[in-house]
Amino acid sequence: MPADAPTRGAMILAAGRGERLRPLTDRLPKPLVPVAGRPLIEHHLHALAAAGFDQVVINVAWLADAIMAALGEGDRFGLRILYSVETPGALDTGGGIRQALPLLPDAPFLVVNGDVFTDFDFRQLTTPMGADDLARLVLVPNPAHHPDGDFALVGDRVRRGASGDSRRTFAGIGVYRPGLFGGERPVRFGLGEALQPAIEAGRVAGLPFDGRWHDVGRPATLAALGGPPVPSAE
Structure with a gap:
């Protein structure tokens, strides 16, 4: 399969409410929760800079001002940070990416969920995608809380519906073409809705x-x- 240009842009999804971490996230946005000595999102920013990215888009909604104040314009990470500000209810993963498209290059771009902690080397995703591919997903072994996984990996193809050892969990890390998010869609939609037909x-x-x-x-x-303990809700 022929290939095209390498991955250029990068985005971090950071608009979520962090419901499972409440009441901790009632006042502290989930991307700023400290893990391994620094706010969670900063691990991604350092890793993206090390992989050669110089500009990162971050979508924000819940406690958006706190995230923007903490990260600023990105100078201390060696990056330029642009913010895609969403409504308080957020736009879900697909809607959030679609809204941010004007801030991203018209070329394949990398997206990582702001609530994962990983040592994945983002340089693995900077090589060109297949010319006919709309996405490239990183899949990890199924964690205990998600034993059935999300997708099957057959060769280098992501499939639905298969079972057995080939099933893995989507890592929340992927590369996407802007065209994946085209067509008639509601304002708020999940990434899975865009991925399924592809x-x-x-x-x-x-x-x-x-x-x-x-x-x-x-x-x-x-x-x-x-990380910090999550107090019991009263």
Whole structure:
């Protein structure tokens, strides 16, 4: 399959409410929760800079002002940070990416969920995608809280519906073409709604990753990583 230009832009999804970490996230936005010595989102910013990205878009909604004040314009990370500000209810993953498209290059771009902690090297996603592919997803072994996984990886193709050892969990890390988010859509929609027809058409590639990866949107995981305790809601 022919290839095209390498990945250029990068985006961090940081608009979520952090419901599972309440009441901690009632006053502290989830991307700023400290993990391994620094706010969670800063791990991504340093890793993206190390991978050669010089500009990153961050979508924000809940406690947006706190995130923007903490990160600023990105100078201390060696980056230029642009913000896509959403309504208080946020736009979900797909809607958030679609709103941010004017801030991203008209070329394949990388997106990472702001609530994962990983040592994945983003340089692995800067190589050109297949010319017919609309997305490339990073898939990890299924964690205990999600034993059935999300997708099957058959060769380098992401598939739905298969079972067994080929099933893995979507890491919240991927590369997407802007065209994946085109067409008539509601303002608020999930990334999965955009991916499903592309997967069925065989236009989504997969990359397995077996290194360090954690979903930090859960109190037990946050505690295991040395983060602050989540108080019991009264």
